[in-house]
Amino acid sequence: MSTFKTVAELVPFKEICHIYVQIILIQSGGAYRTSKHAYLIEFVCNTRVCVCDFLPRALTGFQPVAFRDILDGLVNTEYLVDVIDQIVGVSHFEIVSLNGKDTEKITLELQNQLSDRLTVHLLGKYAIFVHDATQNLIQKKCIICVIRFAKIGVFKGNLHQQRYIVMCTIAAIDYDMGWYYMSCKICWKRVLLVPSDHMKNYYCAKCNNYRSELLPRYNLQLVVLDNTGHSKFLLLDNLAEELLGIPCVALYGSSSDQIEDPVVVHSVLSKLVGGTYFCKIVIEEQNFMFNCQTFKVLEIIPTYEF
Numbered sequence: 001m002s003t004f005k006t007v008a009e010l011v012p013f014k015e016i017c018h019i020y021v022q023i024i025l026i027q028s029g030g031a032y033r034t035s036k037h038a039y040l041i042e043f044v045c046n047t048r049v050c051v052c053d054f055l056p057r058a059l060t061g062f063q064p065v066a067f068r069d070i071l072d073g074l075v076n077t078e079y080l081v082d083v084i085d086q087i088v089g090v091s092h093f094e095i096v097s098l099n100g101k102d103t104e105k106i107t108l109e110l111q112n113q114l115s116d117r118l119t120v121h122l123l124g125k126y127a128i129f130v131h132d133a134t135q136n137l138i139q140k141k142c143i144i145c146v147i148r149f150a151k152i153g154v155f156k157g158n159l160h161q162q163r164y165i166v167m168c169t170i171a172a173i174d175y176d177m178g179w180y181y182m183s184c185k186i187c188w189k190r191v192l193l194v195p196s197d198h199m200k201n202y203y204c205a206k207c208n209n210y211r212s213e214l215l216p217r218y219n220l221q222l223v224v225l226d227n228t229g230h231s232k233f234l235l236l237d238n239l240a241e242e243l244l245g246i247p248c249v250a251l252y253g254s255s256s257d258q259i260e261d262p263v264v265v266h267s268v269l270s271k272l273v274g275g276t277y278f279c280k281i282v283i284e285e286q287n288f289m290f291n292c293q294t295f296k297v298l299e300i301i302p303t304y305e306f
């Protein structure tokens with residue numbers, strides 16, 4: 001058996017089998033527990049460790065949980081979990097604010113053999129590592145991702161306003177409710193059409209103005225699919241313009257008197273169909289109150305497909 005070393009003398013990932021002496025045993029608790037054991041071992045400055053010949057495989061402690069159990073809320077969220085499965089989507093690299101600090105973030109979509117999917121957010125060095133790893137891999141190759149000690153996210157906040165990120169493909173555009181709305185150029189609010197003898201009059205309730213300058217803005221109802229089924233998402237002006245690369249007013253025609261050509265409009269808008277994205281959507285009060293099945297998109301994150 002090798003000689004004892006201090007923890008600081010160890011070479012990470014080279015010396016994997018150790019026994020420990022002079023440790024502190026502390027009671028396990030909190031919302032980030034790594035195991036079901038009641039106590040944790042803590043290293044102190046005089047802890048000495050030594051390479052041992054054999055480490056029983058079971059001691060690695062890797063216990064992947066079933067996606068379905070997480071999705072069905074059967075897993076205790078106080079414990080960190082291990083997950084393993086195939087990466088089927090990776091978001092673009094983002095910088096987000098976490099506790100006031102800029103932090104790297106990517107979002108993964110994992111799929112298991114039963115076609116259950118799990119969305120995983122990686123932050124900091126883990127986001128950089130997986131981003132770099134997936135950049136260098138050839139597409140269409142199966143990539144298996146192993147994550148130890150993942151925290152199961154519980155959606156916090158108001159029951160009547162919940163946000164989710166879902167990976168979905170745009171299957172169609174529903175034109176039943178039109179594809180734009182006429183807004184007040186000043187306040188962006190939808191204007192009301194007021195019947196008049198000779199001409200169309202629009203009233204902005206917010207500005208209390210019957211002669212508001214008008215601006216058409218996108219109001220697209222997308223039929224989206226994921227592996228669980230289909231749904232309807234509402235894509236509003238800025239996000240739609242970002243994806244289409246053309247402002248609504250240009251597609252509508254520079255003059256508000258001009259009658260838009262549905263063939264041209266539909267051919268431009270149909271470019272969205274077939275695209276796969278991570279969509280951050282919000283479930284709002286009206287979705288609960290009026291059983292409205294259309295969900296507003298707050299953000300679109302492009303994906304790499306594998």
Ligand SMILES: [Zn+2]
Nearest residue numbers: 184187204207
């Ligand atoms: Zn207004």
